Amino acid sequence: MNSSLQYFANSISRLLLPVDGAHAAACEEMATAMSSAEAAAYKGLQQCIETVMAEVERLLSAEQKATDYKAPDDGMAPDHRPTTACTRVVAYLSRVLESAFTALEGLNKQAFLSELGNRLHKVLLTHWQKYTFNPSGGLRLKRDITEYGEFVRSFNAPSVDEKFELLGM
Structure with a gap:
């Protein structure tokens, strides 16, 4: 777009000045x-975010197990790794991020990443409300939140970072 504007300003615009x-x-x-x-570009980016969030919701639905956050009390040591659902969502969003960094720049990239981060936060809150947690499950949830928080830090969106930091508390 910028080269079109430059061409217009440098070439065409000058030719039109004498014509009333x-x-x-x-x-x-x-x-x-x-x-x-x-x-049109804004609408396209909004549709892209809608599609990405639909896939995140599908992954969470398919991969999150009730026992992830409410493990049976069988004397086994608690699992301190992120859940499979978390790992899959972060892997998927990492690919989306690669594309965003390649295709977008400047304020467009920043707006896209901020919206993506805010929507992810909202989707995760809604998702976690479906589960009950025992103490070891709460630790596992904290691990997932840390994982998501570290991932969204690459968005360079302070308002999104703040939301994920508050989740951790």
Whole structure:
């Protein structure tokens, strides 16, 4: 997009200056086209986030076991690793993140990552409300929260980091 604007400003715009009203009309048309392109890109990114979150919900549903957070009291040592659901979600989102870092830049990337982080936080809260926890399960949940928190730190979105830090508390 930027190269189109530069070309317009450097070449076309100058040619239109002597023509009465043409420069203003062309600038207005260019602004309308840019606005339309931005709206389409925004809609596309929102749909992308919707699709990504649907997959996160599917993974959580398929992989999270009731015993992950309420292990039977059988005398075995508690498992301090992240749950399989957590590991799979982070692996999936890591691939999404790779694509985002390749395809987006600047404020677009930041807005996308912030929205993704906020939506992940919301999905996880809703997901965890379905479970009951015993003490060792609570420790396992804390481990998952730490894992998710470390992952979202790569988003460079302070508001998202704060939400995940509060979860840990």
